[in-house]
Amino acid sequence: MSDFPFRPLIEVLPATVPFVGPEAQERARGRPFKARIGANESVFGPSPKAIAAMERAASEVWMYGDPENHDLRAALASHYGIAPGNIVVGEGIDGLFHVAAQLFIEPGVAVVTSEGGYPTFNYQIAGQGGTIHTVPFTDDREDLEGLAAKAREVGARLVYLANPDNPMGTWWDGAAVRHMATELPEGCILCLDEAYIDFAPEGTAPPIDTSDPKILRFRTFSKAYGMAGARIGYAIGAEELIKAFDKVRNHFGVNRIAQAGALAALVDQTYLRDVVARTAAAREQITEIAAQNGLTALPSATNFVAIDCGGDQARAKAILEGLLERDVFVRMPWVAPQNRCIRVSAGTPEDLDLFGKALAEVLREL
Amino acid sequence: MSDFPFRPLIEVLPATVPFVGPEAQERARGRPFKARIGANESVFGPSPKAIAAMERAASEVWMYGDPENHDLRAALASHYGIAPGNIVVGEGIDGLFHVAAQLFIEPGVAVVTSEGGYPTFNYQIAGQGGTIHTVPFTDDREDLEGLAAKAREVGARLVYLANPDNPMGTWWDGAAVRHMATELPEGCILCLDEAYIDFAPEGTAPPIDTSDPKILRFRTFSKAYGMAGARIGYAIGAEELIKAFDKVRNHFGVNRIAQAGALAALVDQTYLRDVVARTAAAREQITEIAAQNGLTALPSATNFVAIDCGGDQARAKAILEGLLERDVFVRMPWVAPQNRCIRVSAGTPEDLDLFGKALAEVLREL
Numbered sequence: 001m002s003d004f005p006f007r008p009l010i011e012v013l014p015a016t017v018p019f020v021g022p023e024a025q026e027r028a029r030g031r032p033f034k035a036r037i038g039a040n041e042s043v044f045g046p047s048p049k050a051i052a053a054m055e056r057a058a059s060e061v062w063m064y065g066d067p068e069n070h071d072l073r074a075a076l077a078s079h080y081g082i083a084p085g086n087i088v089v090g091e092g093i094d095g096l097f098h099v100a101a102q103l104f105i106e107p108g109v110a111v112v113t114s115e116g117g118y119p120t121f122n123y124q125i126a127g128q129g130g131t132i133h134t135v136p137f138t139d140d141r142e143d144l145e146g147l148a149a150k151a152r153e154v155g156a157r158l159v160y161l162a163n164p165d166n167p168m169g170t171w172w173d174g175a176a177v178r179h180m181a182t183e184l185p186e187g188c189i190l191c192l193d194e195a196y197i198d199f200a201p202e203g204t205a206p207p208i209d210t211s212d213p214k215i216l217r218f219r220t221f222s223k224a225y226g227m228a229g230a231r232i233g234y235a236i237g238a239e240e241l242i243k244a245f246d247k248v249r250n251h252f253g254v255n256r257i258a259q260a261g262a263l264a265a266l267v268d269q270t271y272l273r274d275v276v277a278r279t280a281a282a283r284e285q286i287t288e289i290a291a292q293n294g295l296t297a298l299p300s301a302t303n304f305v306a307i308d309c310g311g312d313q314a315r316a317k318a319i320l321e322g323l324l325e326r327d328v329f330v331r332m333p334w335v336a337p338q339n340r341c342i343r344v345s346a347g348t349p350e351d352l353d354l355f356g357k358a359l360a361e362v363l364r365e366l
Numbered sequence: 367m368s369d370f371p372f373r374p375l376i377e378v379l380p381a382t383v384p385f386v387g388p389e390a391q392e393r394a395r396g397r398p399f400k401a402r403i404g405a406n407e408s409v410f411g412p413s414p415k416a417i418a419a420m421e422r423a424a425s426e427v428w429m430y431g432d433p434e435n436h437d438l439r440a441a442l443a444s445h446y447g448i449a450p451g452n453i454v455v456g457e458g459i460d461g462l463f464h465v466a467a468q469l470f471i472e473p474g475v476a477v478v479t480s481e482g483g484y485p486t487f488n489y490q491i492a493g494q495g496g497t498i499h500t501v502p503f504t505d506d507r508e509d510l511e512g513l514a515a516k517a518r519e520v521g522a523r524l525v526y527l528a529n530p531d532n533p534m535g536t537w538w539d540g541a542a543v544r545h546m547a548t549e550l551p552e553g554c555i556l557c558l559d560e561a562y563i564d565f566a567p568e569g570t571a572p573p574i575d576t577s578d579p580k581i582l583r584f585r586t587f588s589k590a591y592g593m594a595g596a597r598i599g600y601a602i603g604a605e606e607l608i609k610a611f612d613k614v615r616n617h618f619g620v621n622r623i624a625q626a627g628a629l630a631a632l633v634d635q636t637y638l639r640d641v642v643a644r645t646a647a648a649r650e651q652i653t654e655i656a657a658q659n660g661l662t663a664l665p666s667a668t669n670f671v672a673i674d675c676g677g678d679q680a681r682a683k684a685i686l687e688g689l690l691e692r693d694v695f696v697r698m699p700w701v702a703p704q705n706r707c708i709r710v711s712a713g714t715p716e717d718l719d720l721f722g723k724a725l726a727e728v729l730r731e732l
Contacts, residue, residue: 003579003606005523005553007472013613021618023432036429045428054427054623058420058655061595061627062411063402064588066389091457091597094616102468102493106373127468128613157371187371213369222430229427229622231457241370247379248493250460252387255621256595261427 009107009129018119022329031327035351038168038329040196040304042226043348044278046261047271050227057112057257065256072263077236078267086210086236088245091253093195093218093233097124098299099249100191100216100235104157106131113160114142116167116335118193121160130158135337140298140306141170147182159184162193164200167333167343169300174206181206181214189241195233198224198272199279200301213238221258223303224275225265230258271301279303282346289356293363298341306333306341313339315366322362327354375473375495384485388695397693401717404695406532406562406670410591410644412627413637416593420632423623431622438629442600445632452576452604454611457619458597459561459584460676463490465615465657466557466582466601469561470523471496478517479526480508482533482701484559487526496524503704506664506672507536514549525550528559530566533699533709535666540572547572547580555607558583561599564590564638566667579604587624589669590641596624604618648712655722659729664707671698672707679705681732688728694721 002011022039025031037043045051061221069089079086088094097120107112107129113122115134122132133154135146142165151159159179164171181190192215197205206215220233232254235242286305287297296308309316313336320332320342332342344355368377370656388405392398403409435455443450463486465573471477473495479488481500488498499520501512508531517525527546530537538546547556558581563571572581586599598620601608631638652671653663662674675682679702686698686708698708710721 002606002610004604004610006469007475007608009472010469010610010613015609015612017433017612017617019433019617021430021433023436024434027436039430041430042428045425051424051427054424055421057595058417058424059411060400061417061420062408062592064387064405064594065597067383067385067387068390070393091461091616091619095619096455096714098464098616103372103376106375109373130549146493187382189371226428228430229423231431231621232618238370240368243381244368244372244376246381246383247376250387250464251383253457253461255597255624257424257623258621259425271530285399362392 013126016123018123025329033329034327035347035354036329037345037347037351037355038331040223040302040345041228042223042275043346043351044226044275044298044301047265047268049268049271050261050265054257054261057260060233061256063256065194065254065259067251069254069259072259075263075266080208080236081234082164082208083239085239086242087234088242088249089232089234092222092231093193093220094120095231095253096233096235097121099245101125101128101130103244110154110156111158111160111191112147112154112156113148114336116333117142117160118162118166119267119334121191139342140338141172144172144176144180151188152185155185156188158189158191160191160193160194163204163269164196164301166196166302167173168306168338169298169302169304171200171204171301173203178206183313184214190215192358194218195220195223196302199276199303201208204301208236210236210238213241216241221262221265223294224272226275227258227261227265230261231255232258232262248266279346282352285349285352286344289352289359294358304343304345306343308341311340316340316342318366319362323355323358323364326358326361328358379492382489384489391690391695399695400693401713401720402695403711403713403717403721404697406589406668406711407594408589408641408669409717410592410641412592413631413634415634415637416627416631420623420627423626427622429622430618431620431625433617435620435625435662438625438680441632445573446602448574448576448602452601452608453602454608454615455598455600455620456615458588459559459586459599460486461597461619462599462601463487465611466496467491467496468614469610470555476520476522477524477526478513478520478522480513482699482704483508483526484528485530485700487557487559503534504552506534506704507531507538510538510542510546514546517554518551521551522554523570524555524557526557526559528561529570530562530667532562532668534672534704535664535668535670537566537570538665539569539683544572545570550580557580560584561586561589562668565642565669570667574602576604579607582607587628587631591628592641593624593627596627597621598624598628645712648718649716651718652710654693655718655725659725670709672709672712674707677706682706682708684732688731689721689724692724692727694724
């Protein structure tokens, strides 16, 4: 027991941090990384139009942002052919998970997710006392049937699925995801994290159907739009579901500069297509580097590639540490058997040259 | 009952929005305001150095912000002569209230605040099912003794006090606040909102004492630092208390551009002093305008002034509406007897000239 009047739930929560930031690692190492390709950020940055919009907005930051995020929601609604009432904008997908957990979860409520899936969802569920049930990946993909079966077994209120998936980069086509949602028990919602959807092949996203009460989707400006540091994302769903966010969300929570940048970024679809093409080229370069070094890159529909290091966690970890020592920031999956891999984000050609040289050195030394 | 598996708490929560933004009002009116002096923003804006830092950070926004907010916390720690471990940075004070509610509040937990105090605190408490007990203002000030007595009566876990206060602008000296904290029941924490402290006379803040487990303070870059739209604030308290925020906060939640701007703003104390002086001059101008129109301005230690309109809510509301019609955005307190007033934020001399003319017109017409 602490000296403070925390909720009993908080007393027993570990002080887990889902991810240690690269800056913390740089401070610990005493020197910066030369290639920052570990957090699935977009090294290609946001559209120059978005940067210009953010620069302009900097001097207007004395004003609170519009709590209704009206202009961005209107633009997104028009982009998708849906109504603004089907969209809520929040402080990145993580921020929206925070609110979703508050809407649905109280101690004892069951939630289903993949073992070794994106940890921040679990973190927010645990923060409201939810009980997390996990299903292993199958062949490095999230197990759609297994997730639905587990949801029925435990009477889950939420099921989490990232499609494409993080940390493996694998994916299902939209029809399979849509079918999986129909197999969930009555009153269970599929939280469909589509952070990487812009990089994925046509057909990976189920068609947006705001009359479907079972799917709550999450999208972001952090990945293909290159604005991770701006903290702006959105959820799409049935109107009643989206309206509930207004009961508890921090209405004035979205940064005004981020709103301006996201709007300009959304409009510049030409730039987005260019980033997607450059990201695909980077994935190919990573795949070649892996092959040249006798390792196998997994197919990816994201802006990163999982590389099978051909052994167990210890081997992957040794390679990861060798790369970090050589100033290349990468990460690795956190549970077996996925943790036989390292995870490398799409970099500039220069980033990936550094990575390739460092990888060859590390493997020679092992 | 809805068709969705919300927590029972959420089902019964009203879809209250603490504040309607001026942009929503502008959209409803079909034209912009000419003077934006209703949301206690700083029309003087942030330091030019902070604007430059934010402009520079715009092109780096592809990177997540440092989740530890290391540099800003180090600078704040040095500014206050405390340890970084006594500071948590969050998405504005509202964002920190969101987390604090999650740490301390579950259904049935008692919280004490002033009737008609800052509504966003209550909003976040209600979002976790807390029971709010209120104490009326006395002579337009929050009633310190009454708050402490109520906390003892109901066994409150948290007591909220804004010093200086919003919406009245009144204040207590630090010694009185410190004494009040000692009168709280065992295991009760004073959430001391010091959003406006930079505008207040010396001695308004109790000395910062991080060995005191009873006071959790909240400060922000939204007011005197002119960065409301950046969403960045911080809490100061005992180390164990601050550490608990790491269990549930959105670690990557603070915008990278905001971090850079806040750091530059903090360093430029010369600019801050200038803003405080210009704000004091604006308060005087508002006070004079009130007097010229036969109304009484209350003393204020903030960047706004409550003007007693000399009648009841209906009279204040009529004046407010007349001002809005004349494109002057102001607000008013929400409960009696404070709602005999309107609340006018410090504006530029031009803003206040507009306000003065509009006020005279409105009063002539009434």
